[in-house]
Structures are given as structure tokens and as C-alpha cells.
Amino acid sequence: MTTLDSRVSSRPIPNPQKSLITKLNAGTGLIVGLIFALGTYYLLNNHSSDDATVNFQHYNRTLFASMIMWSVGFMLGIGAFIGPWRWLIGKDLSAEEQLYMAGDGQGIKRYFKYCTDHKVVGIQYLWGVIVLLGVGGTMAMMIRTNLAMPGGHFITASVYNSLVGLHGITMIIAMIIVATGPFGNFIMPIMIGAADMAFPRLNALSWWVLFTAIPVLCSAWFLGGIPTGWTAYAPLSIQAGPGMNSFLATIVIFAVSTAVAGANITATVVAMRAKGMSWNRVPIFVVGATISVALAIPAFPTFMLAMIQTVLDRTFGTTFFDANFGGSGWLYAHLFWIMGHPEVYVILIPGVAVLMEIVPVFVRKPLFSYTAAIVGFAGIAGLSVLVWAHHMYMSGWMPMLNGPFMVTTEMISIPTGLIFLVILGTLWKGKPWLKMPMLCVYAFLWNMLVGGITGIYLSDVPADNYLHGSMYVTAHFHYTLMGSALTGAVAGLVYWFPKMTGRMFNERASYAAFWLIQIGFQVLYLGMFTAGAEGQPRRVVDYADTFHVSNMVSTAGAYAVGLGFIILLWGVIHSWRHGKNAPMNPWGAKSLEWTVPYPVPLVNFDTPPVVTSDPYGYGKAVK
Amino acid sequence: MSDHNAPDLNPTPGERFTHFLKRKDVLETLGWAVFYTAGFVVLGGKFYTKWMPAMMSTDMRSIERLMVIFTWIGAPVCGFVLSIATYTFRHGTRGDTPPEDGPAIRTNKLSIALFGVASSILALVAILYGLVELNSASAAAAKDAPNAMVVEVTGSQWVWSFNYPAQGVTSNELMLPINKPVIFKIVSEDVNHSFWPVQLGVKADANRLQTTEVQTTPDRLGAIDVKCAELCGLYHAYMETNGAVLSTTDFNNWVTAQGGHQA
Numbered sequence: 001m002t003t004l005d006s007r008v009s010s011r012p013i014p015n016p017q018k019s020l021i022t023k024l025n026a027g028t029g030l031i032v033g034l035i036f037a038l039g040t041y042y043l044l045n046n047h048s049s050d051d052a053t054v055n056f057q058h059y060n061r062t063l064f065a066s067m068i069m070w071s072v073g074f075m076l077g078i079g080a081f082i083g084p085w086r087w088l089i090g091k092d093l094s095a096e097e098q099l100y101m102a103g104d105g106q107g108i109k110r111y112f113k114y115c116t117d118h119k120v121v122g123i124q125y126l127w128g129v130i131v132l133l134g135v136g137g138t139m140a141m142m143i144r145t146n147l148a149m150p151g152g153h154f155i156t157a158s159v160y161n162s163l164v165g166l167h168g169i170t171m172i173i174a175m176i177i178v179a180t181g182p183f184g185n186f187i188m189p190i191m192i193g194a195a196d197m198a199f200p201r202l203n204a205l206s207w208w209v210l211f212t213a214i215p216v217l218c219s220a221w222f223l224g225g226i227p228t229g230w231t232a233y234a235p236l237s238i239q240a241g242p243g244m245n246s247f248l249a250t251i252v253i254f255a256v257s258t259a260v261a262g263a264n265i266t267a268t269v270v271a272m273r274a275k276g277m278s279w280n281r282v283p284i285f286v287v288g289a290t291i292s293v294a295l296a297i298p299a300f301p302t303f304m305l306a307m308i309q310t311v312l313d314r315t316f317g318t319t320f321f322d323a324n325f326g327g328s329g330w331l332y333a334h335l336f337w338i339m340g341h342p343e344v345y346v347i348l349i350p351g352v353a354v355l356m357e358i359v360p361v362f363v364r365k366p367l368f369s370y371t372a373a374i375v376g377f378a379g380i381a382g383l384s385v386l387v388w389a390h391h392m393y394m395s396g397w398m399p400m401l402n403g404p405f406m407v408t409t410e411m412i413s414i415p416t417g418l419i420f421l422v423i424l425g426t427l428w429k430g431k432p433w434l435k436m437p438m439l440c441v442y443a444f445l446w447n448m449l450v451g452g453i454t455g456i457y458l459s460d461v462p463a464d465n466y467l468h469g470s471m472y473v474t475a476h477f478h479y480t481l482m483g484s485a486l487t488g489a490v491a492g493l494v495y496w497f498p499k500m501t502g503r504m505f506n507e508r509a510s511y512a513a514f515w516l517i518q519i520g521f522q523v524l525y526l527g528m529f530t531a532g533a534e535g536q537p538r539r540v541v542d543y544a545d546t547f548h549v550s551n552m553v554s555t556a557g558a559y560a561v562g563l564g565f566i567i568l569l570w571g572v573i574h575s576w577r578h579g580k581n582a583p584m585n586p587w588g589a590k591s592l593e594w595t596v597p598y599p600v601p602l603v604n605f606d607t608p609p610v611v612t613s614d615p616y617g618y619g620k621a622v623k
Numbered sequence: 624m625s626d627h628n629a630p631d632l633n634p635t636p637g638e639r640f641t642h643f644l645k646r647k648d649v650l651e652t653l654g655w656a657v658f659y660t661a662g663f664v665v666l667g668g669k670f671y672t673k674w675m676p677a678m679m680s681t682d683m684r685s686i687e688r689l690m691v692i693f694t695w696i697g698a699p700v701c702g703f704v705l706s707i708a709t710y711t712f713r714h715g716t717r718g719d720t721p722p723e724d725g726p727a728i729r730t731n732k733l734s735i736a737l738f739g740v741a742s743s744i745l746a747l748v749a750i751l752y753g754l755v756e757l758n759s760a761s762a763a764a765a766k767d768a769p770n771a772m773v774v775e776v777t778g779s780q781w782v783w784s785f786n787y788p789a790q791g792v793t794s795n796e797l798m799l800p801i802n803k804p805v806i807f808k809i810v811s812e813d814v815n816h817s818f819w820p821v822q823l824g825v826k827a828d829a830n831r832l833q834t835t836e837v838q839t840t841p842d843r844l845g846a847i848d849v850k851c852a853e854l855c856g857l858y859h860a861y862m863e864t865n866g867a868v869l870s871t872t873d874f875n876n877w878v879t880a881q882g883g884h885q886a
Contacts, residue, residue, distance in 0.1 A: 433716050
């Protein structure tokens, strides 16, 4: 651990100007990235043929390669490859260079550099999430505005379809990182008493690779959008226009980022826990985040694989998914959902784990049955890899397997029940401190209840005959992903805000945002459940007059949710700049992150902590 | 060892249970549980019967019944979760100082066991009920198949077309005779579509070069909305058409008017 030892010292860097590292930042990354992208485009885009198919393939090849090269160029320009290059020539970064890379004493500039400090990466992820949620949320408002009235006059069908797809993928990416990004990077290493992540440079890599995906995704707008929804089913994705390349490249880049982050978080939790933190003393958020990323490690490569096959079909004329030449759209659907169903639990579990971390603190009772919580998470994760084909009941792929997939899917309700039991058991006999994070726990209980029970209808084959592909599905998964996972992440934001920014979150803003979001949310999705029950398909730009009332109600609720999130954003910015200074442990919590001051020292702890119990030692002895 | 003559110190399980039921918090929670369970039983049943469209086949009726019964299966779960939530929320602490510590209950084997058994039984009931319905639907379909009418459904961007091979009719409207089993053979000319005659309660994807089959028996006269339930590109929202379940005479007249012949 020479790296860490050297960082403890606060010696000035002898000659920082000498190192290339000091000259690189996001600006140089941008320049090199653009040079790479434009260079690739210029070099490849010189092909003209009489055959439209050949031209189509060649143009896609050019665009896709340019996007990937942008990412590579950016990473080169920001200095991501300096360390590996040194290894290649048999050296490594000097201690001073490593200290510089950790951003020690560089103020706000370090947020724009290839900074290895996990706390910097956590804040970078936080803003990344805010930007993505903002973009995705704006698209959601446009979708709902268009659906307020039948006729779909507000936007055209082509723009609408793109909105649906880009809203979907933006939110999926945002939600995958919403808890494990900011809190998994900033808070989790402190929670387990580590000085940093196991692989600090990979940590920086995971964030900046993700960052490069954002402009790629946005470029879809300027290339004609995507017509496929976020599921990008083939063969629709094969015939789609050039905007599709943005989608495909985004997923490929994002999959690299999640693989790196997942390996890093797992390694950190396995190898870097403080002395005395045995597995039964690990905070439940850390357990949840680890199970989530561990689940992502096998899931995302199949997504990436499916995307690369789509790219090959589009650019080199392979026919993996083209039934005209022996391929199969079902193959794509399988690859997609083998990622897609575990992925919803990759999103859900960390959000729930945040809430489980919060409940004991605000109820002043130990977490009820830590074992049940872990069995619940592990059970969900284990079963989640066996349920994917419930998305394909109606596909015609193999109707005789619908029954078995129905059984595995409905079995997930049993470990999910344990999650409820843990939270309810912790609440029982307690007098909860009704601060905003605690209110989120209550909102979660209701939202997850609705999401879970409607999930049973959808998992049932006969009922799914009616509900599949309808607005009912959309309402259901928003209850689980937004109502449950995002609520958990918002609770975590307010809860950990004092540790991440040194300020208390503005209370009024937090309550106003909470009630607007949650009440608006119920109205929004009650309307959508109703539209689904009435028989409105999802992803439609227009609908029959019979669905008007449900949709108008839904849109009204959506505006309340939108306003609530604007207030929440105002709360973040205002509290960050002008909020009350936070004490070291404002909530009286017992986990390790509350034992360090703000600003958190570079290596977190002056002396490595020794853990003697789990962080839930609240409560009077039971008579 | 405790004194045998002091039942308060060493109550039997029965006494403990009676004592538990007399506790104020338990009584209030039980009250809420009954309230929520009853509420979900009543409202849950009404929601689907109110909002779902006309039921024009056994399949559709079975779907609505499933939704209602699943809501009832879910009702005690709602009662359990919401009662504890409501009770603790009502007795929560406001203000800027954290409340006093509660009792340090770390686990309770009995409640975990009871909850585990209860939730497993509910899940099992839902699974078995679903499997029974699935099986009875396919058994009925197998029985009806020999005298079924075939309709070849073709989805293409963004039109449905229906071919009645036995009648020699092709149409863009889905006309069906009442009480006659019908097998839809569904295929796509381009991308994935999903054939959804809403009031009939069946749905199946249209795939390129792969025929999917789905069977039902319309048993009520009336209009049918045919929609596409799989995003299929630009005009997905408009890929819908009308249809109707007609009396046998009307259907035969329609076939004749379309230039077809009686099967």
C-alpha cells in the first residue's frame, strides 16, 4: 500500500509542471476526443456506391466508429492511459504523481480531471445523475404533454418515438448509477472504513467513460433520433436510421463503464473492509450495492453483445437478427432480456438498501433481521436471472415454457416479501423521526406494494395476454423503478447530503419536493393504470378518444412530479451554496461515514478504524 | 428457573397471545389491517370491472376474473404492510431532535417464520391459480381446434390484413362469426408487431417468417378494436383497425359481399 502511504503525507509536489498529468483535464479530453471523432469520420466517409444498402452500411460504420473513437480519444486526452503506458514500459506513476492524481488541494479543478479520489468521483457521478435525470425528465414532460389530448398535435410521430426511446435509455442509465454512483463511490468506502476504492484509477475510468457516453447519446437527436424504444428490438433496429448508431455506441460505452465500476466496487467490499468488519457487520447499503453490481457483471456483457451484433447487422451485412437470411429477432429478445430483467433489480436493490440503511437511524431501532435482508436481496438476485422470458410470453417463441417462467417470476414475490418484513419489523414498536428521508421509506412501502402486486398480474400468462404492451406495463415498472428505487436514491441524497457537501439539505424544499413528487406520482400512474386497463397500447403518439380522461389525469400528475423535481433541484443547488453548516453526525447514526469530518480527509480516516459491532446498535435492552 | 406458581413471569403461549391481542398498538394495527384489506377487496374488484372493455370471449372473462382474484390475494398483503406503516406513521416524532431509542429487537423467529409461510402460501396460490387458468385455456383450445375457422393475420408497417383461406376473403377489417372457434395464424412482413384484438383477450406477436398461433372463441356480438402492441416504427400508434363479432348470418352475408364463398 505504498500508494496510500504516500498520499497520507501532504508534502508539496516537487516539480508538478514536469509531469504530463498536470496538463490534462476534461478540456484536453474534449479536444483530443473531437479530433479522434472528426478524424475517423473524415478518413472513413469517402465511400460512395450506387448500391443504397452498401452506402447505408458504410455510413453507419463511419458514424459508429467515430463515436467509439470519440470515447477513446477523450480518455486519451484526459490522461486515462498514462498509468497503463507506464506499466507497458516497465514503470509506474511516481508517488507525487499519484498524489496529484488524487486531486489533493486542487479545489474545484479536480472535478474536471482524471481524479482518483473516490469522493470526487462520487460528486461527479452525482452531477452526472442529475443531468441525466433532468434530460430524461424533460423528455417525460414532453411525452406527457403530447398525450394530454388525443390527436398528438404537439409533436410528430417521429420525434415522439425518439422521445420514448431516449427517455427510456436515459432514465435506465441514470437509474443504474443513481445510488451506486454517488453513494457507492462517495459514501461506501468510508462506510467500510477504507481509504479509497480498491482500484482508484479504474474508478476515475468508470466515471469518465460514462461521461463520454452522454454526448454520444445526445447526438441521436441530430442524427434523426431512434425509432425503436429503449428495447431496440430487431429487426426494427436494423432498418432504423443513423440515430440508431448513437444508441448502440452509448450502450457499448456504458457497458464498459459498468463492468469496470462493478468489478471495482465488488473488489473494494471484498478486500478493503476495516479491521473487525466481518461479513455480518457490513452496513446493509454496502451489501445491497455489492449484490447489485455483482448482478450487473454478468448481465451487461450480454447487452453489449446484443448491441455489437446489431451493429454488425447494420454495418457489415451480417444477419444475426434478420429472419430473411436465417437470423432471428427472438435471439435479440433473449439477449436483451437476459440483461434486461436482472437489470431492473440492479436498479432496485441499491435504492432499497439505501432505505434500509435509513430506517434504523430514524426509528432508533436495530435493523430487524439483517439475515432476512440479505436472504431477500440474494433471493431476488438469484431468481432474477431465471425470469427473463416473461417478457416474451406473447412473442410466440416457445409457449410451452410460459408456465415455468411464470412460476419463477412469481416466486420473486417471496424474497421481495422479506424486504418488506425487514423494514416493517424495524418500524414496529418504534416512533419514527419523520424527516424527509423517513417519509421516503413510507412512500417506498406504498409504491413497492403497488409495483409488486401489479407485477403479479403481469407475470401471469393469461392476464398478460391482455396487459402485455399496454400502458399498464408502463405504470407498473415506473412504480418499481421510479416510485421505489428513485425514491430510495432521493432519500439517500437528503440523508448523505451533509456528508457530501458539508451542508444540511433545505428542509422546506425537501418536504415540498417530497409531497409534490409522491402525490403527483400517484395521480400520474393511477391514470396510466386506468388507460392500460382500458386497452391503450404503450409507446403511442396518439390514442382513441375513449382514453382521454385517463391520459389527462396522468398528464396533470406528471406536471406535479416535474415541479417537485425542480424544487428538489433548487434544494440541491441552494443548500449546497447557502445551506446550514452540517454537524459531523446530524442524524445520530452509527455507521462509519458519520465519524469523519467534512471535508473528508483524502484518505478518509487519520487512523484506520476498528469495527466491533454492526452499525445498528440502537435501542434499549428488551425486557 | 422460574416459579411455577407465577404465571405472569412464565406465561404459556396461549396467554402470551391473548396478552398480545390486548395491546393497544396491536389492536390499532389490526384495525387498520382490516380496514385496508377490506378496502382493497372492494375497490380492487371494482377497478377492473369498471375500466376494462367489453368481454367478448371466455379468455377475456378469465383475464378479468384473474385480475380481480389477484387483487383479493394481494389485499391481505396490503393490509399487513399498510397497517404497520399507518400505525407507526401516526405515532412518529416530528421536530429537530431524534426520538428516544426504541426496543433493541434484532430478530423474531416466530414472526419471520409466520411471514415466510404466509407469503409463500399466497405466492403458491397465485402460481397455482395462474397455471390452472393457463391449462384450462389450452385444454379448451385443443378441444375446439378441429372445428375452428382459420384467419391468417399479416402485420406490415403499419397495416393489419386478414385472410380467410376457407372463405377466400382478404380484408382489412376483422370480422368473426359468433361462437365459432377461430385460430389466428400471425406473421409479419417486416418488423415485429403484436396482434391485439382488445375485446377478445388474446395477443400474439407477428414475427417475420415465423407463424405464431393463438386461438379463441368470440361469444358476444359487438365491435372489436384491433391494435398493435409492439412498437413497430413511425406509425405504430395508428396501426389499428376495426372489427366485429357478427351473427352467423351476418358473417356469411359479409363473406358473400366480399366476394368469398361459404366454407
